[in-house]
Amino acid sequence: MNESKVLYERRGNLALLTLNDPGRRNALSREIVRGLSGALDKASNEGVRAVVIAGSGPAFCAGANIDDLRDGWMESPHPDEDPAVMFKRIAEFDRPVVAAVHGAAVGGGMELTLACDLVVAAESAWFFMPELGHGVIPNTGLALLSRVVGLRRASELILTRRRVSAEESLDIGLVNRVVHGDKVVDAALSLAEQIVESVPPGALKAAKLNLHAHAAIDWNRVLKSPLDVPKQEWKEGLTAFNEKRAPEYGRFWEDTKHQIKGANLDS
Template identity: 35%
Template sequence: MEYKTILVEKRDGIATITLNRPEKLNAVNVDMRLEFLNALDELEIDDNVRVVIVTGAGRAFCAGADISTFESDPARIRRNLVNLKREPRRILSFEKPIIGAVNGVAAGEGSQWLLQFDLMVASEKATIAWPATSLGMACPYGMIRLASEVGRFRAKEALMTSKFLTAEEAYQWGLVSKVVPHEKLMDAAIELADQIKRMPPISIRTIKEAVNRGLEGYEYTYQAAVNQQLSDDFKEGVQA
């Protein structure tokens, strides 16, 4: 399948998805969101693919949603958020392990995607943040997933302050498996993928499903996101 905003490469049982809008720091627009989900559909039914790596082109992993494409019409906001609602469920239900290879800044929607992945390896240049608070809203599913990963106090600190974590801080918080020199990032991700792909697929699927159970509270955060994007605070935050 041809894609405009991502690249998909398959080799030796490992598929690599590269977010490919480097001029926009790989910010997510409607096309990228749909293409990423479509790529997961394609890779899930490919029996030759055992593990997926996701990384970014250029100096960013993903700087978040492309705010230049944000809508002001309430009906369109709700429609866009339906796709946003689908994202975490689709990533979490993907039967094969996904490794995030964080090559630079990961923020907003990009950092929320990382929370749905199974493992993360970070470049020493990586930074990770959930800055939606500064735009007058809260991360619709980052709130739940981040708290489950790092604990509620650290999650509140990251979300309430829009703090950017360095790669080392993300490692200390337990978000990433390892931090490596920037030029060794893909080597480290592929090495990890090689180890996983040798395991029986049924065992990997069972582990992933069991560990990922627990999206309680997601419906609340989704509705909160709808309300916030309709608010004057959100409109002022985007325009600032």
């Protein structure tokens, strides 16, 4: 029997959810998305006070599963397997959700941290949104990153696709705390417990509700935005990644020049 790709563990009043596909560096797959959504349902039904999300193995989460993306995941995902739906569920969960990040938080892994309320990072943690280089977009990151670090910095991180260390992530507000690597889960659990040990559930829920209301996100736009990317571009980007070669985007830029020239002639 295959081991679950998302482990669920009660720690007193808290639930610890652990991404459990270390061989693929916990890349977001259909199975992991379903597992996280189911774990949140279980946490809600059990009445836990807060949730901590961590990862097993050398990385927190290395982004989306490329095989699933190339298989049409971007075009028509089932709601139970749509990462953006899962991120929305985390963001709107009525209890605090804390990410415990070690190693890489790449692409969808970084988006997962953005959907959480708070982030505790190990000194080894690093964050990276490489999507544009693969011909796709970080649709949830486009919506959430700017409200965390500001529009200018969000634009830089998404457009330049540079890696951000744990130290810099703390400086820019991407994470809340940085701790020694072997302490990250315990530190996240401690932070979650500190939040919920002396506040009532109704006030906590109201605080989260209004924090998100004042920084409203157009989730319908998030869900639809992958379709804004031309299919031939993301097909080339993901195929190149799979084949371990540089993508050939030059023809798409040439097509754009021809379209502009044609439009000028028609005017």
